[in-house]
Amino acid sequence: MAKILAVGGFGAGHVNPMLPIVRHWMENDDEVHFFCTEDMRQKVEAAGITFKAYPSFIDGQAQGEINFFQFVIILLKSADIILPVVLEEAAKHKYDFVFHDSLFGWGKLISHILKIPHIASHASFASSSETKKAPSAEPGLGKGGVLLEEIGQLAEALGQKYGVPAPTIPEVFSQWGDLNLVYTSRYFQPRPETLDDSYAFVGPVISTRQDPNDFPFYQLDDRPLVYISMGTVVSKGEDFFRLCLEAFPDPRFQVIVSAGKKADLSFADEAPDHFIFRSHIPQLDILKRTSVFVTHGGMNSTSEALYFNIPLVVIPHGADQPQVAARVTGLGAGIKLSPRNLTAESLRSAVDELMETAAYKTSAETIGLSLREAGGVQAALEEADRFRRLHGIPSGEVKQRT
Known part of the structure; x- marks a missing residue:
């Protein structure tokens, strides 16, 4: 051959x-x-x-x-x-x-x-x-x-x-x-x-991965799930993760945060019960359960989320992420936030809008169908x-x- x-x-x-x-x-x-x-x-x-x-x-x-x-x-x-x-x-x-x-x-x-x-x-x-x-x-x-x-x-x-x-x-x-x-x-x-x-x-190439199997799936229930993963961009500091804690104090959501392998997760001990912080997440398994995905706008993660019809909050930092964010928002499947002006209030407001406005989900489903049919x-x-x-x-x- x-x-x-x-x-x-x-x-x-x-x-x-x-x-x-x-x-x-x-x-x-x-x-x-x-x-x-x-x-x-x-x-x-x-x-x-x-x-x-x-x-x-x-x-x-x-x-x-x-x-x-x-x-x-x-x-x-x-x-x-x-x-x-x-x-x-x-x-x-x-x-x-x-x-x-x-x-x-x-x-x-x-x-x-x-x-x-x-x-x-x-x-x-x-x-x-x-x-x-x-x-x-x-x-x-x-x-x-x-x-x-x-x-x-x-x-x-x-x-x-x-x-x-x-x-x-x-x-x-x-x-x-x-x-x-x-x-x-x-x-x-x-x-x-x-x-x-x-x-x-x-x-997108959606394939089986050998992800760690120690994720506590038993903690997940029927509440809407907000999944947050910013790649390696913010994995060296706590500021963004503390902002997430401030943004979602209400346990009406469950919140999963993929912090990255370099993150110091000691601060997560003070997180309320509706938060789960992990250095690594079995992403495809979590996305299947997710209501809103908060992401830096990396192409792989964005495509995987849309493949499962999930609307996004995109916080682009560099590389191709602004272009990905522009396409997501241009097609009505999400909201873009600036990393420089990000606040707990703006993040919570964006997630609430995606949860409450059916048009975002409909647009994500349209993109998702096109990705699956490809x-x-x-x-x-x-x-x-x-x-x-x-x-x-x-x-x-x-x-x-x-």
Whole structure:
């Protein structure tokens, strides 16, 4: 069968959607080598996939703390960190195609160097040269002009080193493929008409996870459930969690808070009985019971909530989160709050409005239906199988997934 080079992105949100697809290929006797940062080793190897590390290049910086131009520079510099590692290993193997994250890892460039076709995995909304525009260096962007000069120099050096045209900013930000798997629906994707037929909207990849089984489900009852998860953005401090305690003193709701593995949960001892704080939550099981989801607007979590028809309070901090929040609110499925102006009163008011206004639930159900009908893992496998046959790459049977 085929030998596949997989290049994952930075963080679980970029890796999780790729794993069920890769697992299926391996079940059909493909050989897959999965390159990613060391912190993803356990997750990848737990799926039975051969893991190979490339060095981390973000050094603990959160995307919300980096402006647009700084992030482009980080991505451009990452080429000299990632490419030598991947290409050294590729010289030992004859890969049939590349399966890569569309933002991190330089999969498009790797496929060009190796002269093999490639499939891009879009962990957020899809973008191409037609949809991804860089902001101009206006006075309000401070050092934008200086940073743009550095970006130009780095892009030119990269192009000369690997014998390709210097990548534009849209090309740095979106490594689109010969086939593009987008884990959302055409309905939820902004401006889908600007994307060509290489973009397949397969919906979120909802798959079984090996989550901890110590969650106290026995404590849940028939009260409306508010689930709060802000990713790793606020996991280093207590302020947001104390704000949640202040926002929901009334036990008419049950409130579950996913605090993150780095959070100090000692303060939770003073929480009232209708609160449950945990460092990790079996998210899919909780979402099935949730009435309102309070989130930072990460694409995976947002898609999973909408898949289960749940309206959202979105508090975006950075990266693609403002765009996700805009789409949620634009389609009437939630309310956006500013993290800078967030108060207990504004959070409680937003949750009350979502609970009391049926239109939000109806809009979430419309999006949810579009996500479920997109097909998920099965649709992604079928699109990949067509890609493989088109390029003369051996492919096993695409079995119906449950």
